[in-house]
Amino acid sequence: MRYITYLVIGVFFGIVMFKSEAASWFRIYEMFQFGSFHMYGIIGSALVIGVIGVQVIKRKRVGTLDGSEMSLKPKDKGVARYLIGGTIFGLGWALSGACPGPMYVLLGAGFPSILVVIFGALLGTFLYGLLKSKLPH
Numbered sequence: 508m509r510y511i512t513y514l515v516i517g518v519f520f521g522i523v524m525f526k527s528e529a530a531s532w533f534r535i536y537e538m539f540q541f542g543s544f545h546m547y548g549i550i551g552s553a554l555v556i557g558v559i560g561v562q563v564i565k566r567k568r569v570g571t572l573d574g575s576e577m578s579l580k581p582k583d584k585g586v587a588r589y590l591i592g593g594t595i596f597g598l599g600w601a602l603s604g605a606c607p608g609p610m611y612v613l614l615g616a617g618f619p620s621i622l623v624v625i626f627g628a629l630l631g632t633f634l635y636g637l638l639k640s641k642l643p644h
Contacts, residue, residue: 521615532604535600539601564577587643610625
């Protein structure tokens with residue numbers, strides 16, 4: 508039953524992403540050209556909702572869907588790792604026109620060419636897993 512819940516939430520998220528045009532290559536291109544507020548509004552709204560959600564989770568000690576306790580630990584405060592990682596992520600997003608969420612939305616919407624991007628994302632994740640212990644902390 509728990510997996511059905513995750514599936515329903517994922518399908519709902521995909522529909523919202525597609526209908527809001529957040530998965531549209533043209534909207535993403537428009538954002539990187541600073542041609543429209545559309546994507547910045549979506550990202551800004553998600554940021555505000557995320558901040559509020561994390562604060563509620565912290566203050567109310569909300570558990571996970573399976574009833575276990577959730578723990579939010581502080582992250583390391585290294586600037587270089589976020590600059591390098593953010594730059595690589597941003598370049599991949601700009602070149603492919605999709606970040607991880609919309610990649611699967613586009614596949615579900617019937618755009619098979621996104622499989623190349625999904626393969627690249629999975630390969631990059633795999634390579635990171637191999638190199639993680641060798642990278643500076």
